[in-house]
Amino acid sequence: MLNKATVERLIIYNRVIKELKAQGEKWVTSTDIARALSKTPSQVRRDISSLGRKGKRGVGYNIKKLINDLDSVLGLNDEHCVALIGAGNLGRALIGYPGFKREGFICRLIIDNDPEKIGSKISGIKVESSEGLAKKVARKKIAIAVITVPAEAAQKVVDSAVAGGIKELLNFAPVKIYVPEGVNIRYVDLALEMENLAYSLNYRKKNK
Amino acid sequence: MLNKATVERLIIYNRVIKELKAQGEKWVTSTDIARALSKTPSQVRRDISSLGRKGKRGVGYNIKKLINDLDSVLGLNDEHCVALIGAGNLGRALIGYPGFKREGFICRLIIDNDPEKIGSKISGIKVESSEGLAKKVARKKIAIAVITVPAEAAQKVVDSAVAGGIKELLNFAPVKIYVPEGVNIRYVDLALEMENLAYSLNYRKKNK
DNA sequence: CCCTGTGAATATTTTCACAGCT
DNA sequence: AGCTGTGAAAATATTCACAGGG
Numbered sequence: 001m002l003n004k005a006t007v008e009r010l011i012i013y014n015r016v017i018k019e020l021k022a023q024g025e026k027w028v029t030s031t032d033i034a035r036a037l038s039k040t041p042s043q044v045r046r047d048i049s050s051l052g053r054k055g056k057r058g059v060g061y062n063i064k065k066l067i068n069d070l071d072s073v074l075g076l077n078d079e080h081c082v083a084l085i086g087a088g089n090l091g092r093a094l095i096g097y098p099g100f101k102r103e104g105f106i107c108r109l110i111i112d113n114d115p116e117k118i119g120s121k122i123s124g125i126k127v128e129s130s131e132g133l134a135k136k137v138a139r140k141k142i143a144i145a146v147i148t149v150p151a152e153a154a155q156k157v158v159d160s161a162v163a164g165g166i167k168e169l170l171n172f173a174p175v176k177i178y179v180p181e182g183v184n185i186r187y188v189d190l191a192l193e194m195e196n197l198a199y200s201l202n203y204r205k206k207n208k
Numbered sequence: 209m210l211n212k213a214t215v216e217r218l219i220i221y222n223r224v225i226k227e228l229k230a231q232g233e234k235w236v237t238s239t240d241i242a243r244a245l246s247k248t249p250s251q252v253r254r255d256i257s258s259l260g261r262k263g264k265r266g267v268g269y270n271i272k273k274l275i276n277d278l279d280s281v282l283g284l285n286d287e288h289c290v291a292l293i294g295a296g297n298l299g300r301a302l303i304g305y306p307g308f309k310r311e312g313f314i315c316r317l318i319i320d321n322d323p324e325k326i327g328s329k330i331s332g333i334k335v336e337s338s339e340g341l342a343k344k345v346a347r348k349k350i351a352i353a354v355i356t357v358p359a360e361a362a363q364k365v366v367d368s369a370v371a372g373g374i375k376e377l378l379n380f381a382p383v384k385i386y387v388p389e390g391v392n393i394r395y396v397d398l399a400l401e402m403e404n405l406a407y408s409l410n411y412r413k414k415n416k
Numbered sequence: 417c418c419c420t421g422t423g424a425a426t427a428t429t430t431t432c433a434c435a436g437c438t
Numbered sequence: 439a440g441c442t443g444t445g446a447a448a449a450t451a452t453t454c455a456c457a458g459g460g
Contacts, residue, residue, distance in 0.1 A: 075410025093297035202283025
């Protein structure tokens with residue numbers, strides 16, 4: 001298991017290299033990648049060597065082979081079934097996001113408890129209530145749940161999703177969620193991002 | 209300047225403690241906070257002591273004073289003027305997000321180049337084109353820009369925003385943005401989040 | 417000669433462990 | 439007795455620097 005920071009960097013390397021491939025490049029060096037990302041070449045080499053891939057000394061990495069390895073390690077060769085839990089503005093924005101489908105994430109289930117939304121369709125998928133969520137998730141073999149419900153509803157829907165067998169979650173609700181050992185939950189917290197900016201703004205002001 | 213990881217934790221401590229305050233608590237210990245966040249008490253104490261605040265040995269921290277210090281260090285006592293650049297689904301979701309205003313972030317400028325949107329109002333603010341963006345930003349004394357334009361437009365609007373004096377940006381476009389020394393840009397990258405989940409899903413599958 | 421792969425060195429972050437105040 | 443504040447230790451992460459293959 002690679003560490004979190006390494007995986008995040010590998011994902012970005014993969015993007016950059018795919019960009020180069022699209023431009024017709026065949027080889028890339030650690031220095032090229034590093035420059036595109038404001039990292040050190042040494043770190044790029046360390047990260048790539050953790051994949052086991054061997055570059056050619058004096059030349060660099062073969063782009064095609066490197067992308068193969070990256071896609072394979074990162075799990076981007078298969079499609080992944082996703083459930084969207086919470087069909088508000090944010091949820092709808094995510095589903096409509098072009099990178100979503102392109103990278104192999106297929107939304108197969110949309111859940112919302114607003115009676116006005118239940119039964120309507122979003123991007124061709126019918127909105128269902130959270131009644132029997134665990135079963136719905138299991139039946140559709142959902143692998144990833146994206147949580148965009150209000151904070152107070154989040155723990156409950158996560159519990160149901162986990163009961164339905166989901167082990168990978170992306171949570172947008174600004175609240176700490178407890179999951180059993182072995183379940184992976186990532187947080188995207190917009191207020192937290194904004195507050196980070198407020199901190200550095202404030203720091204700047206105080207130390208002017 | 210506190211390090212990034214410490215600031216992120218302090219922001220969360222602040223939330224947890226405000227919650228406790230709302231429940232009528234007057235004192236909190238490092239262990240209480242740690243438990244709510246799955247961190248170690250030792251780390252909580254280190255983080256809080258980096259604020260300079262002194263707790264009471266044998267008792268813990270006075271919640272009211274601690275919140276004061278946190279709000280003051282984190283810059284949450286003042287309001288911050290925000291520009292939303294890109295008024296698509298995601299941008300509109302952000303502006304409508306309740307935590308946004310509550311935490312003191314006021315949207316004062318909305319930019320979009322879709323002719324259908326220009327002149328219309330979102331949350332009471334008129335949508336303007338990106339023409340003369342630097343001046344618009346400077347005139348309204350915007351401190352923070354939230355970038356939700358498509359990837360290919362992102363670098364350009366960031367350049368204008370920075371030319372207009374903005375030093376704090378939150379970027380949702382899935383592309384590396386170059387900013388001058390001294391400008392702070394944070395990334396929220398939904399595809400990256402999803403790909404992280406794909407990695408651990410894949411890892412799980414391979415090592416079953 | 418150029419660039420990788422990697423041991424060793426360095427830097428950073430987290431945790432331990434305990435003295436000391438209330 | 440209980441919990442903080444903090445040196446010191448441990449664990450992690452990053453960078454240096456160079457041997458060695460193409």
